[in-house]
Every structure is written in C-alpha cells, then in structure tokens.
Amino acid sequence: MKRERLLLAVPPLLGWYRISKRDLPWRKDRTPYSVLVSELMLQQTRVEAVKERYVRFLTRFPTAEALAAATEEEVLKEWEGLGYYSRARNLHRAAKIIVREGFPQTWVGVRALPGVGDYTAGAISSLALGVYAPAVDGNVLRILTRLLADPAKIDENRTKRDFSALLTEVCPPEAGEFTEALMELGALVCVPNGPPACGACPWSALCLAHLEGREEDFPVRGEKRPRRVEEHDVYIMTCGGKYALVRREEGLLKGLYGFPFLTAPPAGRELAARRAKHIFTHVEWHMTGHLVEVEGEDPAYLWATAEEIEGKYPLPSAFSAFRIWIKGA
Numbered sequence: 515m516k517r518e519r520l521l522l523a524v525p526p527l528l529g530w531y532r533i534s535k536r537d538l539p540w541r542k543d544r545t546p547y548s549v550l551v552s553e554l555m556l557q558q559t560r561v562e563a564v565k566e567r568y569v570r571f572l573t574r575f576p577t578a579e580a581l582a583a584a585t586e587e588e589v590l591k592e593w594e595g596l597g598y599y600s601r602a603r604n605l606h607r608a609a610k611i612i613v614r615e616g617f618p619q620t621w622v623g624v625r626a627l628p629g630v631g632d633y634t635a636g637a638i639s640s641l642a643l644g645v646y647a648p649a650v651d652g653n654v655l656r657i658l659t660r661l662l663a664d665p666a667k668i669d670e671n672r673t674k675r676d677f678s679a680l681l682t683e684v685c686p687p688e689a690g691e692f693t694e695a696l697m698e699l700g701a702l703v704c705v706p707n708g709p710p711a712c713g714a715c716p717w718s719a720l721c722l723a724h725l726e727g728r729e730e731d732f733p734v735r736g737e738k739r740p741r742r743v744e745e746h747d748v749y750i751m752t753c754g755g756k757y758a759l760v761r762r763e764e765g766l767l768k769g770l771y772g773f774p775f776l777t778a779p780p781a782g783r784e785l786a787a788r789r790a791k792h793i794f795t796h797v798e799w800h801m802t803g804h805l806v807e808v809e810g811e812d813p814a815y816l817w818a819t820a821e822e823i824e825g826k827y828p829l830p831s832a833f834s835a836f837r838i839w840i841k842g843a
C-alpha cells in the first residue's frame with residue numbers, strides 16, 4: 515500500500531521538480547568534490563546562508579588538491595561564520611584522503627569519508643556518482659509521512675530505516691534528480707515551519723494527510739531531550755590595543771580561537787559586561803562577557819589586534835556578541 519502510493523508519487527514529483535527547481539550554485543558544473551563541499555556546507559545550515567559561501571569556498575579551493583594543500587587555519591578562516599566548524603576540519607581531512615586514494619566510487623566508500631553520515635553519503639552517491647542511495651533527513655521524513663499519513667515517530671531510527679528501504683524500492687533511473695526533488699519539495703512546498711502549500715504541491719491528489727485535512731498531524735515526533743545549559747564567564751581582556759585569545763583545544767569549537775572562559779576574574783579594571791547566548795545542537799552557552807583592561811600581556815594567551823582578529827584568527831559566531839568591544843573589528 516505504501517509502496518504503491520509512493521510509486522504513483524514519483525512521476526509527478528519529477529515533473530514538478532524539472533520546472534520548479536531553484537537555480538542554486540551547487541547544481542551547476544558538478545564534480546564529486548563540489549558535491550562533497552556543498553553537502554557538508556548544507557549540513558545544519560540554511561540554503562540562503564550557504565549560497566554565497568559555497569561560491570567563495572570553491573573559488574578559494576577549486577579542487578580537492580587545492581583544499582588538501584591548505585593549512586587547517588586557512589580552511590577554518592574561510593569557514594568563519596558558517597558554524598559547526600568540525601565540518602570544515604572533516605572536509606579538509608576528506609580532501610587529503612581523496613588526493614591520496616581518489617574519490618570513492620561506492621556508498622560505503624563515500625560513507626567512510628570524515629564527516630559523512632548516512633544521509634550525506636546517500637546524497638553524494640546519488641548526485642555525484644549516479645548510484646542511488648536513500649538520503650533521508652527530517653525534510654524527507656516530513657513529506658513522506660504526510661504523503662502516507664504515517665504516524666511513525668520520525669526521530670526513531672527504525673522509521674528512517676523503513677523509509678530508506680521504501681525509497682530504494684521505488685527509485686526511478688534518475689537517481690540524482692529523485693533525491694533532489696524530494697529535498698526540494700520539503701524546502702519549497704511541504705515546508706517545516708508554517709502550513710504546507712498543498713495547492714502548489716504535485717502530490718495534492720495523492721497525499722493522504724492533505725486529503726484527510728490532517729497536514730498538521732504529521733510528522734509525529736517522540737519526546738525531545740532538552741539541550742544542556744552551560745553558564746560561562748567569558749573574559750575579553752585588553753591591553754595596549756590587543757586582545758587575549760585562546761585556541762580551544764577540546765570540546766565545542768575545538769581548534770578555533772576564542773575568548774577565554776575563566777572561573778575567577780583576571781586582575782584589572784572591568785569596563786563593561788553583557789549577557790549573550792549561543793545555541794549549539796545539544797548545548798546552550800549562557801555567557802556573561804566581561805571587558806577587562808589588564809596591566810600586562812599574560813603569556814598564557816595569544817595577544818591580537820583588532821585587525822588580526824578580523825583577518826587572521828577565525829573567531830566563531832558564538833562570540834559575536836562581544837565583537838562590539840573589539841575596536842576597529
């Protein structure tokens with residue numbers, strides 16, 4: 515029953531996609547490397563935010579060879595502001611593997627690249643290699659559970675497995691287009707926030723949730739675990755026009771420069787304080803930032819000017835609320 519309905523849904527979906535797809539930079543002049551870059555950039559990041567950055571990244575690092583030859587610092591700097599910096603490090607490592615061993619030709623090989631999970635491996639295999647492998651994320655689960663009025667909980671692994679198997683069964687020969695069409699429908703029509711645009715949907719005559727007027731009942735989710743909240747005092751120490759930075763050696767934002775988190779204030783004169791919040795996937799940082807003028811440059815830190823912070827040291831967006839204190843930055 516599910517399979518039959520999904521089989522019926524494939525031709526109108528492809529027909530709709532061919533005339534409605536967005537003109538996105540990563541859909542032009544595709545190479546396996548460019549697909550890898552776009553898929554990693556798009557992980558947990560909005561298409562609008564990625565568009566310009568993707569073009570800039572590929573201009574700077576047009577091939578896996580160019581990326582592999584760069585230093586980690588150069589790659590992180592180019593990634594600055596996109597967040598989830600482990601993706602940049604993984605991409606860098608993946609480029610080195612590709613230069614050494616060639617681009618993998620199977621789903622298993624793609625999946626083994628750093629930073630590539632099941633979804634990304636499915637997308638890359640379909641788009642870059644023409645080998646269909648299901649790429650099932652929250653968007654795809656939303657549209658499929660609506661199409662089928664399926665009450666399966668979308669955050670359970672079993673649901674993902676079942677829909678992956680189903681998609682593999684009904685995949686047409688145009689594997690790449692099919693993968694993208696599913697994503698595009700979830701992005702443009704059967705949207706995650708707000709009511710779905712059923713009037714413009716190629717599935718409006720087939721979609722059980724729509725036919726039953728129950729679009730809002732799907733997808734069904736299980737209990738959500740709350741994010742862990744961490745309180746931090748962040749010190750923006752300044753001395754003679756320079757600011758103290760630390761390279762974070764572990765945990766969130768590993769490998770990036772930031773302002774130190776201290777449990778006791780440094781000796782000096784506090785000039786200002788402000789609260790800020792940054793939300794990661796599973797953790798929230800609730801920060802109190804302190805701008806402190808200190809007497810001398812403590813050698814435990816890297817002391818950088820505003821220009822150096824702007825141009826040389828990638829400062830993650832978690833600290834952007836405190837940039838107003840960096841004069842000239």
Ligand code: SF4
Pocket residue numbers: 657660661703704705710711712713715716717718721722723724729
């Ligand atoms: S008909 Fe409406 S609910 Fe069903 S898939 Fe299309 S947009 Fe989503």
